[in-house]
Amino acid sequence: MTIETILVLNAGSSSIKFQLFKGEESVLSGQIDGLGASAWIKGKSAEGVTIMDRALSEEEAQNHNTALQVILALLKEFDPNLEVDAIGHRVVHGSSKYSAPVLVTEEVAAELETFNPLAPLHNPHNLAGIAGAKAAFPGKPNVACFDTAFHRTQEFKNEAYAIPTKYYDEGIRRYGMHGQSFHYIAEELHNVAPEVANGKVVVAHLGNGASMCAIENGKSVTTTMGFTPVDGLAMGTRSGLIDPGVIFYLIENKGMSAKEVANLLNKESGMKGLSGISQDMRDLENSDSPDAKRALDYYDNRIKRELGALVAVMGGLDAIVFTGGIGENSSQTRAGVCKGLEFLGVEIDEEANKARAKEAITISKGSSKVKVMAIPTNEEAMIARQTRAICEA
Known part of the structure; x- marks a missing residue:
């Protein structure tokens, strides 16, 4: 057909x-x-x-x-x-x-x-x-x-939670999200940077929802989101990684219901909650408020922490790719994340980084051991490719 x-x-x-x-x-x-x-x-x-x-x-x-x-x-x-x-x-x-x-x-x-x-x-x-x-x-x-399919290549050690394995068998595990975006970037690297496409790559999909993925030989090794999209990085309104004890405390000592806690972590937290100003990164980057600066520093730092973990799991790093609305457009975020990563071999070209990624751009210096890029994602194109493949099979 x-x-x-x-x-x-x-x-x-x-x-x-x-x-x-x-x-x-x-x-x-x-x-x-x-x-x-x-x-x-x-x-x-x-x-x-x-x-x-x-x-x-x-x-x-x-x-x-x-x-x-x-x-x-x-x-x-x-x-x-x-x-x-x-x-x-x-x-x-x-x-x-x-x-x-x-x-x-x-x-x-x-x-x-x-x-x-x-x-x-x-x-x-x-x-x-x-x-x-x-x-x-x-x-x-x-x-x-x-969205979860790309991450099914994860091994048990990266997918399981340290709770009785009967829950793993019942489906409580680290699924990860943004799979269409990560899959698209993994394929697009063969076109725009073939020298790293089969290497060890960390892709940061940064938007109102955000996650990162360690990709080796084009396959997902591990990712920052877990059982739900709340886990991992701080996002527009989602908290990201949080001690479960905080949830118990809110229920037992603040009298909050499970629904109220879910609303807090999904809709009132993240950059919105940290800054008290906005969930929109453009608003925060244009603000003179110290609360906005503090929230932006937190955002960059959480990405760095997860980056370190992803690199450690892969045992090395050949490239970092920024994508998603923030990753493609915010030179400030890219610079903030990469600052201090010289020990990994990351050297950023400040002038190249100022561009908006309307197409794939390299923002690292030619001398950088780690290639750093910003590549526009296209989840819809990935879905169209997959749909065609299924229907024509």
Whole structure:
């Protein structure tokens, strides 16, 4: 079966990001925000021409199914003769079972629903996107592409928690996230830096959600996120690594419920909580507040600590890659993270680092033993590739 046109969907709790691919090229992209309330759709062609930019009606904004009808209308407006051959979906959690994308049958969809407790803030909405796509594009194949799949190459020593192994067998383990991004960067290195593509590489995906991955020979060795996306680095509103005793203390001594603690760690912590100003790194970098500076110092330091651990596990380092919205655009973060890493062989070219990574850039000096780069990620392109591979197999 030859697949030419692929629609990639990334469904969130109140949003749907979409991108249309013809062959390897993205020809249309956009997003619906505010589902269930005041929703808005924006869509533009690869050339930057706006195709649709309007509010959704109350009826259109009801749910993912009704919203997908609006996306379908946008596609028809873009190309009246358009035929979508397949739909690729970002699904955050594939549990321990799925180490590769899978064609979504009724049986697979039912099984994926049992994974909802592992990612309650993400998976139910991903599955709603699949259900909506099946209704909007009857008879077309839907492929689930998992954020966790790339990390299934981790060994037990990097994946397990030091609790009774019966819990590991039940699925409580370090799954990791951002797998589509890490997979894309691992493949892209063969194009932009083949000399390190099969070496020991640490990739830092830094955005509102953030994690790092040790990649050796193109495979995930270990990663900073664990059972859920809360673990690891400090993020926009997530705490990152925290002593479980703090959680017990908040429940037992502050009278907080489990739901209240979850809200605190997921939505009120991270850079937002540390600074008391904003979760947006641009706001903090432009602020004169000492609280903003202190939060930024913390952010850089947490990345350095995790970097040291990842390098130790791999037993060496050939390259560091920054990606994600912050990693690609914040020269201040890149400089702050790399400062003091000269002992690892990192030498930064300050002038090169000032650029925004609209395409792959090298920010290390030619004399640097460790190559340092900023490379734009493209999770949707990775999902499109995986969808095509599954459907054409």
